[in-house]
Amino acid sequence: MLMLEKFVDRLPIMKTILPNANIHHMPFYEVTMSETYQKLHQDLPPTKIWGYNGHYPGPTFHVQKNQPIHVLWKNKLPSKHFLPIDTTVHGAGENVPEVRTVVHLHGGATPSASDGYPEAWFTKDFKQVGPHFTNRIYTYPNQQNGTTLWYHDHALGITRLNIYAGLAGMYIIHDPEEIRLNLPQNPYDLPLLIQDRSFHPDGSLLYPSQPAKPISEVDPSILEEFFGDTILVNGKVWPYYNVEPRRYRFRILNGSNSRFYRLSLSNGLPFVQIGTDQGLLETPISVPSLLIAPAERADVIVDFSCCYGESIVLKNDAASPFPKGEKPDPDTTGSVMKFHVVSPLTCLDESSIPDILDTVPRLSSFQQVRMLKLSMRPDSYGRSIHLLDGRLWSDPISETPRLGSTEIWNLVNVSHGTHPIHLHLVRFQIIDRQPFDAEIYQKEGRVVPTAPRMLPELNERGWKDTVRANPNEITRIIVPFGPYAGLFVWHCHILEHEDYEMMRPFFVIR
Numbered sequence: 001m002l003m004l005e006k007f008v009d010r011l012p013i014m015k016t017i018l019p020n021a022n023i024h025h026m027p028f029y030e031v032t033m034s035e036t037y038q039k040l041h042q043d044l045p046p047t048k049i050w051g052y053n054g055h056y057p058g059p060t061f062h063v064q065k066n067q068p069i070h071v072l073w074k075n076k077l078p079s080k081h082f083l084p085i086d087t088t089v090h091g092a093g094e095n096v097p098e099v100r101t102v103v104h105l106h107g108g109a110t111p112s113a114s115d116g117y118p119e120a121w122f123t124k125d126f127k128q129v130g131p132h133f134t135n136r137i138y139t140y141p142n143q144q145n146g147t148t149l150w151y152h153d154h155a156l157g158i159t160r161l162n163i164y165a166g167l168a169g170m171y172i173i174h175d176p177e178e179i180r181l182n183l184p185q186n187p188y189d190l191p192l193l194i195q196d197r198s199f200h201p202d203g204s205l206l207y208p209s210q211p212a213k214p215i216s217e218v219d220p221s222i223l224e225e226f227f228g229d230t231i232l233v234n235g236k237v238w239p240y241y242n243v244e245p246r247r248y249r250f251r252i253l254n255g256s257n258s259r260f261y262r263l264s265l266s267n268g269l270p271f272v273q274i275g276t277d278q279g280l281l282e283t284p285i286s287v288p289s290l291l292i293a294p295a296e297r298a299d300v301i302v303d304f305s306c307c308y309g310e311s312i313v314l315k316n317d318a319a320s321p322f323p324k325g326e327k328p329d330p331d332t333t334g335s336v337m338k339f340h341v342v343s344p345l346t347c348l349d350e351s352s353i354p355d356i357l358d359t360v361p362r363l364s365s366f367q368q369v370r371m372l373k374l375s376m377r378p379d380s381y382g383r384s385i386h387l388l389d390g391r392l393w394s395d396p397i398s399e400t401p402r403l404g405s406t407e408i409w410n411l412v413n414v415s416h417g418t419h420p421i422h423l424h425l426v427r428f429q430i431i432d433r434q435p436f437d438a439e440i441y442q443k444e445g446r447v448v449p450t451a452p453r454m455l456p457e458l459n460e461r462g463w464k465d466t467v468r469a470n471p472n473e474i475t476r477i478i479v480p481f482g483p484y485a486g487l488f489v490w491h492c493h494i495l496e497h498e499d500y501e502m503m504r505p506f507f508v509i510r
């Protein structure tokens with residue numbers, strides 16, 4: 001393992017992308033995926049990455065609520081992948097081009113044709129396209145609550161590798177109504193995109209071609225999970241950031257392949273969480289630590305006004321795999337970044353945190369209930385394969401909610417780890433979680449609850465698009481299906497699971 005000095009590079013803030021043109025009063029953006037080299041740490045040679053507009057992470061979209069935009073995503077990547085492809089996983093066989101891309105706006109309420117279906121992929125200059133490809137230009141309506149979304153690659157069977165190569169960026173929907181809340185604003189409103197990576201000594205990205213217990217018949221082989229030994233924020237290894245003694249708003253995104261984080265600040269300062277994946281909470285929730293699974297977002301305020309002169313480490317103590325794996329080493333993956341409260345106040349901090357942020361109407365009526373098992377079994381090589389409802393990606397569509405209807409999905413996790421389950425298109429609420437008897441399930445296949453239903457954490461009681469489904473628990477979510485009909489996917493956001501069968505299509509019918 002490469003030992004890199006921590007907190008020596010300043011936290012970069014991704015550039016804001018500007019539209020190339022306006023078409024019929026709609027901003028039109030062009031984004032080119034390309035290969036380039038980027039300094040990820042002062043002591044590392046430049047690292048080969050794949051970036052949107054040549055940057056890792058990609059530029060940030062700042063869009064206005066109810067202002068639709070068009071985006072042309074262009075693939076200018078090489079025809080060879082630089083990370084190890086396992087041709088035995090779904091959609092990644094010898095019969096498809098090695099480098100395929102398709103962009104998904106995570107959390108976007110997006111029509112099907114612009115949602116980035118995993119088989120709507122395209123190669124360089126659209127020379128080849130996948131079976132579900134229909135259109136080059138995507139439309140994002142932005143008719144949803146102001147919040148932090150992110151865009152990333154979603155090509156079938158190689159999503160974990162394309163995102164690991166660098167294909168991810170932030171997308172912030174600004175609601176003009178939010179101004180009345182007087183929350184900290186730019187330059188005190190900052191994105192923190194957290195990812196783990198490993199490196200070869202020459203600075204190149206290290207993604208193992210074999211799991212810890214190698215599979216001799218399959219090379220390269222997919223891993224059950226990937227955990228890097230180095231933490232990056234906004235594309236820099238263990239950065240630092242000089243802050244003023246005032247309130248900051250951080251839009252935290254876990255963009256890691258498999259790693260969960262339980263974040264805390266070394267001086268005990270709390271996070272005041274104001275928003276979840278899909279928008280503001282009803283009231284601010286002060287939490288000493290913040291658990292965040294792959295693809296989840298947390299919108300938080302940190303008030304540094306008390307700590308002028310202090311250096312504060314953003315720490316992580318989540319086990320990997322979560323929750324039963326190893327705890328991180330405080331010297332490496334147990335640290336994320338450092339804040340130095342050393343900058344003088346440029347002006348008085350007049351921001352505030354109001355007691356009431358928004359209304360989140362509780363959903364209660366529903367038309368359909370589904371029991372969906374999250375399970376695991378060995379494949380023919382003895383590797384773990386994770387399944388949704390016991391089905392493969394290629395099995396016929398089984399979830400066909402009606403447009404405008406509301407459903408309760410019971411996510412029954414009979415596997416060993418927490419799966420962050422993400423549904424495209426929709427936002428949902430977590431109703432509760434209930435533990436069940438794992439032994440009875442193993443012996444008889446019956447789900448017998450062992451304790452009462454537990455309400456979600458206070459900071460989970462907002463609109464969500466990704467939910468942590470813990471092992472030996474039934475996680476119930478209530479989901480209004482809309483605003484569009486059509487073909488979408490739901491999946492585990494541990495990318496190594498998503499790429500190996502833990503993803504299913506669903507079809508919203510009219």
Ligand SMILES: [Cu+2]
Binds near residue numbers: 420492
């Ligand atoms: Cu999973």
